[in-house]
Amino acid sequence: xxxxxxxxxxxxxxxxxxxxxxxxxxxxxxxxxxxxxxxxxxxxxxxxxxxxxxxxxxxxxxxxxxxxxxxxxxxxxxxxxxxxxxxxxxxxxxxxxxxxxxxxxxxxxxxxxxxxxxxxxxxxxxx
Amino acid sequence: xxxxxxxxxxxxxxxxxxxxxxxxxxxxxxxxxxxxxxxxxxxxxxxxxxxxxxxxxxxxxxxxxxxxxxxxxxxxxxxxxxxxxxxxxxxxxxxxxxxxxxxxxxxxxxxxxxxxxxxxxxxxxxxxxxxxxxxxxxxxxxxxxxxxxxxxxxxxxxxxxxxxxxxxxxxxxxxxxxxxxxxxxxxxxxxxxxxxxxxxxxxxxxxxxxxxxxxxxxxxxxxxxxxxxxxxxxxxxxxxxxxxxxxxxxxxxxxxxxxxxxxxxxxxxxxxxxxxxxxxxxxxxxxxxxxxxxxxxxxxxxxxxxxxxxxxxxxxxxxxxxxxxxxxxxxxxxxxxxxxxxxxxxxxxxxxxxxxxxx
Ligand code: SF4
Ligand code: SF4
Numbered sequence: 009x010x011x012x013x014x015x016x017x018x019x020x021x022x023x024x025x026x027x028x029x030x031x032x033x034x035x036x037x038x039x040x041x042x043x044x045x046x047x048x049x050x051x052x053x054x055x056x057x058x059x060x061x062x063x064x065x066x067x068x069x070x071x072x073x074x075x076x077x078x079x080x081x082x083x084x085x086x087x088x089x090x091x092x093x094x095x096x097x098x099x100x101x102x103x104x105x106x107x108x109x110x111x112x113x114x115x116x117x118x119x120x121x122x123x124x125x126x127x128x129x130x131x132x133x134x135x
Numbered sequence: 136x137x138x139x140x141x142x143x144x145x146x147x148x149x150x151x152x153x154x155x156x157x158x159x160x161x162x163x164x165x166x167x168x169x170x171x172x173x174x175x176x177x178x179x180x181x182x183x184x185x186x187x188x189x190x191x192x193x194x195x196x197x198x199x200x201x202x203x204x205x206x207x208x209x210x211x212x213x214x215x216x217x218x219x220x221x222x223x224x225x226x227x228x229x230x231x232x233x234x235x236x237x238x239x240x241x242x243x244x245x246x247x248x249x250x251x252x253x254x255x256x257x258x259x260x261x262x263x264x265x266x267x268x269x270x271x272x273x274x275x276x277x278x279x280x281x282x283x284x285x286x287x288x289x290x291x292x293x294x295x296x297x298x299x300x301x302x303x304x305x306x307x308x309x310x311x312x313x314x315x316x317x318x319x320x321x322x323x324x325x326x327x328x329x330x331x332x333x334x335x336x337x338x339x340x341x342x343x344x345x346x347x348x349x350x351x352x353x354x355x356x357x358x359x360x361x362x363x364x365x366x367x368x369x370x371x372x373x374x375x376x377x378x379x380x381x382x383x384x385x386x387x388x389x390x391x392x393x394x395x396x397x398x399x400x401x402x403x404x405x406x407x408x409x410x411x412x413x414x415x416x417x418x419x420x421x422x423x424x425x426x427x428x429x430x431x432x433x434x435x436x437x438x439x440x441x442x443x444x445x446x447x448x449x450x451x452x453x454x455x456x457x458x459x460x461x462x463x464x465x466x467x468x469x470x471x472x473x474x475x476x477x478x479x480x481x482x483x484x485x486x487x488x489x490x491x492x493x494x
Contacts, residue, residue: 016325020317021258030265042272044294046279067187067194090194090285095293104279 041106046089048109051080055101056122062093062102072117078124085115137162142475146175150479152249153489155463157482161475169470169478171463177493184453189215189423189444190289192453199455200491201282202245203433205231205238208287210440211453213367214429215289218444224417225369227291229410232369233304234274234284235431236399236406240311241270241282242434243392243399246486247322250389253480254331259321266314273307276300291416301407308400319393332386336469336481339383346465349458350436351391352485356383362432373405385484392486422448433458435486457491 032039041047058078063071070086071093073079094102140161146154154175160168180199184192197208209231216223248263271281277296278284286292296304322328338348343356353360354377361377363370378394380387423444430439436458443452462485470481 011324012326012329013320013324014326016321017256017259017262017317020262020321024258024262030268042276042279044277044279045275046285065188065191067191088194088198088283089280090283091279091293092191092194095288 043106045106046091046104047107048084048089048105049082049087049093050103050105051082051120052101052103053080053120053122055099056080057099057125058122059098061096061098065092065096067092078122080120080122081117082120083115083117084109085112139167144478148479150253152483153487155482155487155489157470157478159470159475159478164475166470166473166475166478169467171467173463173489173493175493176490178490180494181453181455184450186449188448189450190419190448192450193287193289194285196453196455197283197285197287199494200457200488202242202488203238203435203438203491204282205234205284205287206431206433206438207440207455208284209235209368210429210431210433210438210455211442212287212289213431214427214440214442215423215444215450217427217429218423218425218442219289219419219421221290221417221419223291224414225411226295226413227415229369229406230292230296230415231287232373233296233403233406233410234278234286235368236403237270237274237304238284239434240396240399241267241274242486243396244270246392246483247318247389249483250480251322253483254328256327259318259328262318266311266318269307269311273304277304288416290419291414293416295415301410305404305407308403312397312400315393315396322389322393329386331480332389333384334382335385335477336473336484337382337384338465338469342468343383343465346468347461348436348465349461350432350434350486351388351395352436352462352465354379355387355391357381362430362437365430367429367431369406369409372409373402375402385480388484422446423450435459435488436462455494457488457494459485459488459492462487463492 058073058075060073063073068086068088070083072081091104094104142159144159145151145156156172158170159166183195193208196211197204199207244263244267248260251259275281277300278286286294338356340357343353343358357379359377359379363375378391380390424446426443428441430437438458439456441454442450445451466485470478
């Protein structure tokens with residue numbers, strides 16, 4: 009093959025000796041997350057009406073809703089941070105925030121208590 | 136005739152990037168034949184289409200592969216959009232194109248790093264991946280994910296790129312192009328690299344066509360073919376000329392990928408210059424009924440997406456033919472006659488993605 013050269017990488021290698029590291033010294037230095045990063049799902053429980061649309065839109069089935077107890081439960085180890093629930097929520101109570109969740113040795117669920125809303129009274133029977 | 140022996144190679148092997156198994160028939164150190172078997176990491180993702188809503192399936196389609204994720208999402212969405220006769224807004228097409236070109240850069244840099252690693256050139260490997268980190272940060276900032284974008288949806292895209300971000304991307308492309316120069320110089324002209332790659336695993340033009348090679352593997356054998364020329368996405372407005380090399384050896388495959396990086400930098404800059412204003416998605420009503428074949432150019436080559444809808448929210452069938460599937464037969468051809476020690480390198484030159492192949 010034409011144009012063979014020797015030591016083509018020497019300049020880069022020598023330069024790299026004096027460059028500061030390309031990596032961040034995590035965990036001693038904090039990681040820098042961009043604003044849009046999909047790290048974990050957060051819920052504003054005040055607005056949640058327990059409609060269940062997030063539960064139905066979640067591809068891996070990480071969300072569970074219990075209407076009787078008014079709880080919203082997420083298994084963060086099943087969640088793949090796709091954002092499908094965020095787009096499905098009619099009340100805009102879900103957001104994806106930067107930053108990963110903690111690792112653990114067993115799968116646990118996070119349970120959130122939503123405001124209990126009175127079940128609408130059954131319509132009166134016409135007399 | 137010398138005595139023949141068979142060596143099982145893979146699926147778990149220190150030098151293999153992906154779990155493929157080859158039974159290598161050897162005469163002394165020379166490979167006479169290679170018999171492949173795949174199927175070690177089948178996940179059944181195609182079948183899931185019958186269980187999930189067709190809009191939800193986008194998130195599964197893009198998880199078929201960890202490298203060409205954006206392309207899989209886009210290919211699936213475009214196929215469903217064609218079935219449903221949805222006109223995607225031009226801005227969304229441009230955004231998809233910018234993102235898929237970014238993932239091409241990331242994929243090719245990853246491959247170059249792996250190649251350098253296979254040659255034992257550790258510092259070149261690190262240098263390629265240092266550059267790749269820049270594009271990963273850019274993808275993280277624009278989509279929220281370093282690898283899995285989750286920005287495609289049926290009817291358009293979910294996120295817009297702001298004008299400041301577009302300027303930043305354009306700037307990053309300039310910087311990367313400048314920083315790629317010394318790396319490119321080493322890959323193309325270094326004595327060590329050349330002596331490992333030149334003349335190794337030659338696939339002639341006729342063989343490439345006969346065995347159905349796709350992507351850089353095909354173009355390195357001198358065939359001018361790139362699915363981007365069909366003008367899907369925003370490629371119709373951009374200038375895409377296939378990059379080819381004549382020799383068909385491992386060096387040619389490396390050269391094609393390096394030059395495609397430069398092409399992608401240019402395409403992104405061109406797309407940023409031309410991107411129109413407007414909405415990024417259109418509302419989707421109803422369910423798909425009918426079938427469609429969609430072809431797109433993934434970093435590794437041509438991928439085919441087939442969808443068949445029956446008018447309900449679950450599709451009947453989704454079929455994905457990935458580039459590696461079609462590149463395995465030509466790869467088996469290239470290993471014939473090579474030395475045993477060169478097999479890992481030849482497997483690598485097709486840029487294999489076995490988990491994509493098995494879905
Ligand atoms: S989080 Fe939103 S989508 Fe989920 S139950 Fe509450 S209101 Fe409905
Ligand atoms: S981000 Fe995706 S996987 Fe996670 S809870 Fe929401 S829908 Fe489910």
